[in-house]
Amino acid sequence: MSALEVTFVTADRTVWTGKASQVVVPAIDGSMGILPQMQPTLAILGDGIVKITDEDGHADERSVSGGFVSVDSDVVTIGVDDAEAVAPRSERF
Amino acid sequence: MGAQQRVYKQRIRSAQGMKKIFKAKEMVAASRIAKAHARVEATTPYAEALTRAIGSVATHSQEISHPFLDSERRETGRVGILMITADRGMTGPYSHNVIRAAEQLANTLRDAGKEPVMYVVGRKGESYYRFRNRPPHRAWTPYKENELPALGREIASVLTEDLLSEDPAVHLDELYVVGTKFESRFIQHTKSIRMVPMGLVEAEAAAERPAFPLYEFVPDADAVIEELLPRYIQSRIINILLQAMASEHASTQRAMKTATDNAQTQIDKFTRLANSARQAEITQEITEIVGGADALSGSGRTER
Numbered sequence: 001m002s003a004l005e006v007t008f009v010t011a012d013r014t015v016w017t018g019k020a021s022q023v024v025v026p027a028i029d030g031s032m033g034i035l036p037q038m039q040p041t042l043a044i045l046g047d048g049i050v051k052i053t054d055e056d057g058h059a060d061e062r063s064v065s066g067g068f069v070s071v072d073s074d075v076v077t078i079g080v081d082d083a084e085a086v087a088p089r090s091e092r093f
Numbered sequence: 094m095g096a097q098q099r100v101y102k103q104r105i106r107s108a109q110g111m112k113k114i115f116k117a118k119e120m121v122a123a124s125r126i127a128k129a130h131a132r133v134e135a136t137t138p139y140a141e142a143l144t145r146a147i148g149s150v151a152t153h154s155q156e157i158s159h160p161f162l163d164s165e166r167r168e169t170g171r172v173g174i175l176m177i178t179a180d181r182g183m184t185g186p187y188s189h190n191v192i193r194a195a196e197q198l199a200n201t202l203r204d205a206g207k208e209p210v211m212y213v214v215g216r217k218g219e220s221y222y223r224f225r226n227r228p229p230h231r232a233w234t235p236y237k238e239n240e241l242p243a244l245g246r247e248i249a250s251v252l253t254e255d256l257l258s259e260d261p262a263v264h265l266d267e268l269y270v271v272g273t274k275f276e277s278r279f280i281q282h283t284k285s286i287r288m289v290p291m292g293l294v295e296a297e298a299a300a301e302r303p304a305f306p307l308y309e310f311v312p313d314a315d316a317v318i319e320e321l322l323p324r325y326i327q328s329r330i331i332n333i334l335l336q337a338m339a340s341e342h343a344s345t346q347r348a349m350k351t352a353t354d355n356a357q358t359q360i361d362k363f364t365r366l367a368n369s370a371r372q373a374e375i376t377q378e379i380t381e382i383v384g385g386a387d388a389l390s391g392s393g394r395t396e397r
Contacts, residue, residue: 009139011331012242027311042146043311044320068321070146077142
């Protein structure tokens with residue numbers, strides 16, 4: 001199965017880049033899950049938690065408020081104002 | 094030691110003291126350039142992501158409309174100028190260049206029958222206008238270097254609000270930004286950029302670039318562009334602020350380098366003068382001794 005190429009950026013830095021198997025973002029009209037092979041989408045984000053699950057199954061959670069996400073042939077770009085770490089259980093950070 | 098020599102020694106000491114200060118400032122600025130430049134670079138991914146997203150909305154839907162894209166924004170004739178200057182002195186011509194560019198722009202706008210409204214960042218620009226008795230419409234000063242992104246967000250939100258305002262006393266038709274572009278640590282350019290109205294440039298060489306895919310917009314294309322454009326302005330303003338900061342450091346470094354060199358020239362000059370003063374004093378003393386001896390021997394006295 002192909003993986004998602006995720007770039008998670010805020011206005012002044014890059015928060016997370018790499019391959020992921022699943023991304024969940026808080027779209028303005030409800031939570032939106034992104035899996036590989038999804039159709040190209042450009043969505044506005046509301047307040048909530050961005051959850052990125054990488055290929056090993058580790059999940060990273062960041063709380064965001066407002067932003068956008070674009071999905072285009074398995075390239076996922078998430079741009080937000082500010083992302084704050086929520087889960088200390090993540091091993092990556 | 095003669096009075097002349099003492100004066101020169103004093104001058105040399107004071108020049109040496111200043112040289113040390115300039116040298117220290119130069120090195121501080123030099124070390125900050127790299128850091129500031131890294132901050133500029135860090136904003137690039139976000140800006141690129143945003144530009145791509147806007148590009149794909151623009152190519153996808155033919156008739157996107159947004160107040161920022163309307164090229165005929167003429168309601169009040171008020172035009173915002175955001176000017177980014179330094180908080181500190183000792184930055185060489187950095188702030189003056191920006192102020193001059195902003196003044197030129199304001200004059201051009203006045204000639205075109207528009208009313209420039211100043212938004213100023215930095216103490217140097219603010220005091221320039223306050224001293225001339227026309228205080229800027231809004232000034233952000235002093236600012237902290239590590240809080241620039243937050244400052245950029247605040248500025249962007251104020252400007253966006255004024256641009257979209259219905260109140261004729263507040264509404265802005267256009268927005269220009271005057272700042273300094275950081276090309277490298279040796280080259281910086283003062284630039285005036287028109288931010289609003291934006292021109293969507295249709296990619297002419299579309300064949301070379303991958304065509305934008307057909308996107309699904311959530312919730313819809315108009316809502317998406319409405320969200321993205323203010324974000325774009327915000328990201329541009331933050332980027333320009335950071336570039337200005339890097340340029341300020343580069344300019345400081347250059348100014349302080351010149352100051353250090355000048356102090357050294359001064360030291361050299363006064364050292365020479367002190368040397369010749371010392372030599373003159375010695376010569377004079379010898380002349381006096383010889384003259385005295387001659388006078389004594391000429392008087393015919395044999396014993397001392």
